[in-house]
Amino acid sequence: MSRHLMKTLPAALALALSASAAQAALPIDFGGYLRSGFGTSGEGGKEACFGLAGAGSKYRLGNECETYSELKFGGDAFKAPNGSTFHINTLLAFSVAQNQDWEQSSPAWRELNVVVDHVGSGALADAKAWVGKRYYDRQDVHIIDYYFWNNSGPGAGIENIDLGGAKLAYAIVRNADPAYGLSADSTNSNAAQVADSKRTAFAHDLRVSAIKVNPDGELTLGLQVNQKRNAPAASAIAGGYLLTAMHTQANLLGGFNKVALQYGTGSAATTGGINLGAGSDDKVARLTEQLMVQPKGDWSGMATFVYEDKQTAGVHSKWTSAGARPVYHFADNLSLAAELGFDTVKPDGQATRHLTKFTIAPQLAAGNSFWSRPVLRAFYTYAKWNDAAQAAAGAGDALSTSGVFGKKTNGSSVGFQVEAWW
Numbered sequence: 001m002s003r004h005l006m007k008t009l010p011a012a013l014a015l016a017l018s019a020s021a022a023q024a025a026l027p028i029d030f031g032g033y034l035r036s037g038f039g040t041s042g043e044g045g046k047e048a049c050f051g052l053a054g055a056g057s058k059y060r061l062g063n064e065c066e067t068y069s070e071l072k073f074g075g076d077a078f079k080a081p082n083g084s085t086f087h088i089n090t091l092l093a094f095s096v097a098q099n100q101d102w103e104q105s106s107p108a109w110r111e112l113n114v115v116v117d118h119v120g121s122g123a124l125a126d127a128k129a130w131v132g133k134r135y136y137d138r139q140d141v142h143i144i145d146y147y148f149w150n151n152s153g154p155g156a157g158i159e160n161i162d163l164g165g166a167k168l169a170y171a172i173v174r175n176a177d178p179a180y181g182l183s184a185d186s187t188n189s190n191a192a193q194v195a196d197s198k199r200t201a202f203a204h205d206l207r208v209s210a211i212k213v214n215p216d217g218e219l220t221l222g223l224q225v226n227q228k229r230n231a232p233a234a235s236a237i238a239g240g241y242l243l244t245a246m247h248t249q250a251n252l253l254g255g256f257n258k259v260a261l262q263y264g265t266g267s268a269a270t271t272g273g274i275n276l277g278a279g280s281d282d283k284v285a286r287l288t289e290q291l292m293v294q295p296k297g298d299w300s301g302m303a304t305f306v307y308e309d310k311q312t313a314g315v316h317s318k319w320t321s322a323g324a325r326p327v328y329h330f331a332d333n334l335s336l337a338a339e340l341g342f343d344t345v346k347p348d349g350q351a352t353r354h355l356t357k358f359t360i361a362p363q364l365a366a367g368n369s370f371w372s373r374p375v376l377r378a379f380y381t382y383a384k385w386n387d388a389a390q391a392a393a394g395a396g397d398a399l400s401t402s403g404v405f406g407k408k409t410n411g412s413s414v415g416f417q418v419e420a421w422w
Contacts, residue, residue, distance in 0.1 A: 029074040031422055036067040038098060039379070039415015043404045046099070047413040050383035050399065052343040052355040053392035055319050056271070056308065057146035059341030062359035062379030062413065068095045070110065077114070087115045091135070111135055123162045131156040136171055137207070139246065139260065141290045141304045143325045143339065148260060148288045148306075149244055151205050151224060151272035159207075169207045175274040176200040198231035201267060201274045213247070220246045226267045226274050238280040240266025254300075255292035255370075262286040269310070284310040292370065300370035301326035317347040329368040337361045337377070351388035355399070358382050374420035384410040
């Protein structure tokens with residue numbers, strides 16, 4: 001080892017240790033979500049999960065056949081003299097099939113952004129500006145994992161602008177074709193793929209929230225307008241818009257009620273964001289209702305109702321869903337949950353598809369709230385469907401004749417699951 005290196009090594013080591021100590025002193029936020037488990041179907045093999053073709057979601061309890069996790073890391077990177085704070089947010093997600101102890105899966109960066117708060121004074125005193133990839137103000141129904149308002153992805157925006165009696169937010173979110181970046185000589189590509197790799201669009205998202213309309217009741221209004229930004233020779237993209245009106249009633253039997261009305265056209269005939277493959281005649285009308293309660297006593301629960309009237313690629317169909325998950329709390333950490341859900345899908349000119357799913361699950365949870373997590377569950381799930389649902393199911397699906405239940409139109413699963421968020 002050279003004399004010069006011998007002299008510089010202690011200084012470099014001291015500098016590294018000093019930097020590490022300073023970095024360790026910085027507050028790092030760590031959060032996330034996970035679910036995992038295992039089971040078997042009534043016919044043997046691994047657990048079966050039951051969902052209806054054409055429905056936007058399925059009832060979750062005892063009906064999730066994958067290991068899924070999101071790991072969230074972040075922290076304050078800089079605090080400006082004027083009071084603004086620059087906060088870094090990251091979220092890494094992955095999903096595997098719950099088959100064995102070693103399953104390789106490619107993780108995905110679902111969030112990677114920086115948010116700056118208190119960007120100005122007056123109406124901007126509490127406003128936040130952001131740039132990056134983000135879950136943007138997503139709205140969902142927990143028991144069916146249905147994100148009925150979800151304009152997420154790479155974008156930028158400003159939110160929480162004080163209008164005096166309401167809050168204003170604007171975001172622009174981009175969606176690009178998954179084949180983006182292909183060149184004419186790319187392996188396994190063709191002319192159509194190359195053209196489509198140049199498709200992209202912007203979703204302009206304007207929201208006015210916190211509008212007081214009744215005691216403990218607030219209204220949120222949203223307008224999303226999709227703008228085509230194709231490169232030359234790219235396949236066409238439909239424009240479109242999505243209108244949303246959502247009312248949230250707080251302090252209702254220890255919980256809340258949330259109802260949303262939506263209407264979308266073209267590439268915005270979705271639950272938010274941009275459908276690059278949509279046609280200009282596509283349209284959707286949707287009503288989403290959810291009620292969560294936890295009155296003083298030993299029980300809690302959530303119920304939901306969804307009605308959707310949709311036309312996609314000239315095919316018109318109606319989806320109706322209704323269900324509930326009551327939970328009885330025997331003790332601070334011991335409870336029994338049950339879930340009953342009904343789904344129907346009626347495509348024009350075809351028979352109506354039906355699916356009924358019931359689950360019962362004893363639970364060991366970190367508290368006696370509906371939202372207490374982590375929770376360890378044992379579950380038994382039974383489902384029944386009709387011939388039309390069987391005919392519409394994909395190959396290998398639990399409802400299909402090529403699935404584990406064969407020509408039967410009923411089936412069951414039993415197993416264990418853990419779910420946590422922090």
